[in-house]
Amino acid sequence: MTETETMRIDKWLWAARFFKTRGEAQRVVSAGHLRMDGDTMTKPHRQVRPGQVLTFAKGNDVRVIKVVAMASRRGPASEAQLLYEDLAPPQPRAKRDGAAPKPFERRDAGSGRPTKRERRQIDQLKN
Template identity: 35%
Template sequence: MTEPGVGANSIRIDQWLWHARIVKSRTLAQKLVASGKVRINREKMTSASHMVSIGDVLTISLERDVIIREILAIGQSRRPYEEAKLLYRDLTPARAPAQETENPMPAPSHRPGAQDRRALRRLSGKLF
């Protein structure tokens, strides 16, 4: 029995991630999916052979970011970045600007000397 959406308008998830230039290689795409860091329509997938189609929403956990992409087109091959951007719509919410602290630490007036370094080591509990 075939999965729903299988046909001309569907592609393997690892191929689509590679075509859309989310990852650098298909091997990395397979590892990303197998590690459970990709969700398709809010469902966690661990199979790189899972088929995706136009309209699916992918939630991808990268090292320090979570990106949300809606599939707008199925690529037939890996194309330049400007063309690859046409395969998806970015639904990732904008990041809040980094809040500055009210009282930032002042810059030191000089480099710490030997006695200062020893005192800092004692405070931090380091022996060396």
């Protein structure tokens, strides 16, 4: 991390690992899906500085991020987490873990194609 006071918003989002590519970050900003301190941003070249609050959608979540520091490069995730403070309220556990895994669905015996086990049982009966 450096002592630089400002940085391009698209470059910062990429360095903080919110987006895999800088181009993806540029598209989000250009489409108007990012707010900086409540104002919609449409220019990826706008400068961001520590203390500003960014709001944007990522997947099914809305991220509310406070910029804490600037980055000199895109480092590992552990370094990237030091660049921001997450202000969004914590998600409920069920939503955070994704959809609950479905239990194994049973099918009625004799319906549909035989399973491998049923095919083996049929082969044993035939022999």
